[in-house]
Amino acid sequence: MNSSAPAPKEPEMQRLPKHDLSPLKFDQRRGSPAARAWDDFRGASKLWRLGVMLGWLDIKLRYRGSALGPFWLTITSAIMVASMGVLYSRLFHQDMKVYLPFLALSLTLWQTGLSSLLQESCTSFLDAESIIRSSRLPLLLQAIRVVVRNAIVFAHNIIVPVGVFAIYHVWPGSTALLALPSLLLWGLDGFAACMLLGSLCARFRDVPPIIGALLQIVFYVTPVIWQPQQLAGKARYLLYNPFYALLEVVRAPLLGHIPSIGVWLVALLTSAVFWVIAIWAFVRVRSRLVFWI
Amino acid sequence: MTHIRLENLSLSFPVLHGASRSLKKTLLARAKATVTKPASVGGRMRLGAVASDAVLVQALSGLTFQINGGERIGLIGHNGAGKTTLLRVLAGIYETDDGYLDIEGDSHALIDPQSGMNPELSGRENLNLFACRIGLPKGQLPALEADVEAFAELGPFFDLPVRLYSSGMSIRLGFALATVPRPRILLMDEWFMAGDQRFQEKAKERMAGMVDAAEILVVTSHSLPVLKQWCTRILWMEEGQIRMDGPTDTVLEAYEASLA
Numbered sequence: 001m002n003s004s005a006p007a008p009k010e011p012e013m014q015r016l017p018k019h020d021l022s023p024l025k026f027d028q029r030r031g032s033p034a035a036r037a038w039d040d041f042r043g044a045s046k047l048w049r050l051g052v053m054l055g056w057l058d059i060k061l062r063y064r065g066s067a068l069g070p071f072w073l074t075i076t077s078a079i080m081v082a083s084m085g086v087l088y089s090r091l092f093h094q095d096m097k098v099y100l101p102f103l104a105l106s107l108t109l110w111q112t113g114l115s116s117l118l119q120e121s122c123t124s125f126l127d128a129e130s131i132i133r134s135s136r137l138p139l140l141l142q143a144i145r146v147v148v149r150n151a152i153v154f155a156h157n158i159i160v161p162v163g164v165f166a167i168y169h170v171w172p173g174s175t176a177l178l179a180l181p182s183l184l185l186w187g188l189d190g191f192a193a194c195m196l197l198g199s200l201c202a203r204f205r206d207v208p209p210i211i212g213a214l215l216q217i218v219f220y221v222t223p224v225i226w227q228p229q230q231l232a233g234k235a236r237y238l239l240y241n242p243f244y245a246l247l248e249v250v251r252a253p254l255l256g257h258i259p260s261i262g263v264w265l266v267a268l269l270t271s272a273v274f275w276v277i278a279i280w281a282f283v284r285v286r287s288r289l290v291f292w293i
Numbered sequence: 294m295t296h297i298r299l300e301n302l303s304l305s306f307p308v309l310h311g312a313s314r315s316l317k318k319t320l321l322a323r324a325k326a327t328v329t330k331p332a333s334v335g336g337r338m339r340l341g342a343v344a345s346d347a348v349l350v351q352a353l354s355g356l357t358f359q360i361n362g363g364e365r366i367g368l369i370g371h372n373g374a375g376k377t378t379l380l381r382v383l384a385g386i387y388e389t390d391d392g393y394l395d396i397e398g399d400s401h402a403l404i405d406p407q408s409g410m411n412p413e414l415s416g417r418e419n420l421n422l423f424a425c426r427i428g429l430p431k432g433q434l435p436a437l438e439a440d441v442e443a444f445a446e447l448g449p450f451f452d453l454p455v456r457l458y459s460s461g462m463s464i465r466l467g468f469a470l471a472t473v474p475r476p477r478i479l480l481m482d483e484w485f486m487a488g489d490q491r492f493q494e495k496a497k498e499r500m501a502g503m504v505d506a507a508e509i510l511v512v513t514s515h516s517l518p519v520l521k522q523w524c525t526r527i528l529w530m531e532e533g534q535i536r537m538d539g540p541t542d543t544v545l546e547a548y549e550a551s552l553a
Contacts, residue, residue, distance in 0.1 A: 036388075047425075047426070047428075049425055050422070050425045050426055053421070053422060053425050054422070057411070057414060057418065057422070061411075061413050061414065064413075130405070130407065130409065130410075131409040132386075133381075133386065133405070134386070134402075134404050134405035134407070134409055135384075135386070135402065135404075135409050135426075136384055136385040136386055136400075136402070137409075137426070200316075203309075204314060204315060204316035204319065205314045205315065206314070206315045206316050206317060207316055210316070287388040287389075287390075288306075290386060290387060290388075291306040291307060291387075292307075292309060
């Protein structure tokens with residue numbers, strides 16, 4: 001029956017790969033859970049292009065049919081910053097020239113940075129149910145996807161603080177470059193969040209609302225809309241809030257300050273601990289994740 | 294040497310619903326469980342020890358067989374006999390620590406016609422995603438596009454979201470994409486038999502090329518003529534176990550006799 005295959009199709013098909021270029025060498029059953037999780041990680045990093053593409057397509061889909069696309073986000077946050085800036089500079093008796101750039105940057109970093117990264121990491125595996133259940137792709141590919149997606153949204157929103165900086169002639173200088181390694185740290189933490197929260201939320205569906213509620217509390221106790229100086233002498237206690245340190249390592253350089261050693265240490269230590277927990281959790285549950293989603 | 298070898302392989306997985314989905318309730322139940330003994334029911338299902346209504350399904354139990362290069366295996370059995378689960382295990386989607394599994398050779402699984410397709414994306418975008426997934430070099434993309442477009446007969450629909458496709462269109466697209474790789478081990482669920490008569494004929498040609506290139510074929514189907522045509526050996530599954538394993542004619546005769 002095979003000899004009857006039509007001749008014209010052959011040359012076309014021959015140019016396609018002869019073998020499935022599977023990203024993962026098939027060696028499940030030969031290794032500890034940790035080794036298999038490592039295989040997953042290596043497979044995902046080999047497929048990073050696919051991860052980037054998935055993240056990009058997510059954004060494209062979200063805004064398909066709207067002329068402004070992701071810039072809707074930019075407009076929303078611009079309006080939010082403008083209205084909150086006017087109100088809170090009154091409430092806090094702050095000078096608009098100082099407060100508005102701070103608020104614009106803070107809000108953007110919090111909303112489209114830390115907060116959205118953590119919240120979206122919850123559904124990293126759940127959102128990819130059909131792809132995970134039907135093909136053997138590295139799970140961590142979804143983590144790349146979430147981080148990339150958030151990075152794109154972040155890049156669109158950072159325009160708001162940049163605009164406010166321009167209006168008030170605030171220029172952080174070359175110190176701002178220090179924010180780049182910190183943003184990389186955020187990306188890595190986002191990846192870890194997908195491993196930990198993504199797994200946890202796949203198993204327990206009531207976790208995402210819990211995370212959302214916690215983030216709401218963290219938003220108020222972390223100096224996002226208020227400035228650390230407003231605490232006066234008590235500001236040192238802020239170091240016990242890891243979110244403050246994580247926010248500050250990006251925010252301070254962008255405002256032209258160099259973060260203190262203490263802030264750096266807390267941010268790095270928190271991230272390291274978070275990573276260890278995330279890896280531990282992912283190694284333990286990786287093989288069972290597919291049954292949960 | 295391409296082969297698949299299973300020794301005493303079992304797979305059970307939890308079916309989570311209701312309270313077992315809740316972190317709060319699970320923690321409470323676990324606290325309670327330390328006081329009272331967990332309930333258990335016999336048979337194929339047992340209640341999990343952790344949350345009161347997490348059901349553990351024994352999908353496969355004690356499978357032992359070996360498939361060598363050149364063999365064409367058909368999986369047959371009632372719905373729920375574990376055929377698709379076994380395919381998923383062979384494809385590496387499901388993992389189990391219970392038993393031994395040794396697979397030599399790259400595999401490709403056709404399990405779901407929508408396999409990884411995003412219904413919101415257009416056919417062309419899905420094709421690009423797929424090309425990226427199998428690591429197709431950029432230069433081969435136009436050839437793939439032309440090939441798939443011709444086979445799936447989508448016309449202008451190729452640039453519209455897949456969710457707008459008729460079921461025939463999406464199956465043709467899924468089929469056209471899924472049959473691109475040339476793996477040494479090909480795992481196939483019965484969906485590829487769907488579609489009208491004309492599609493079946495087209496599909497057969499395309500399938501033949503892929504099956505020919507594969508050293509091992511494992512296919513599930515309810516259609517005895519299909520199994521007779523494609524397979525050299527049949528595994529008859531029942532309740533997650535192998536009821537019969539042998540040459541196509543022998544097993545299918547016994548299977549037919551059991552149905553009668």
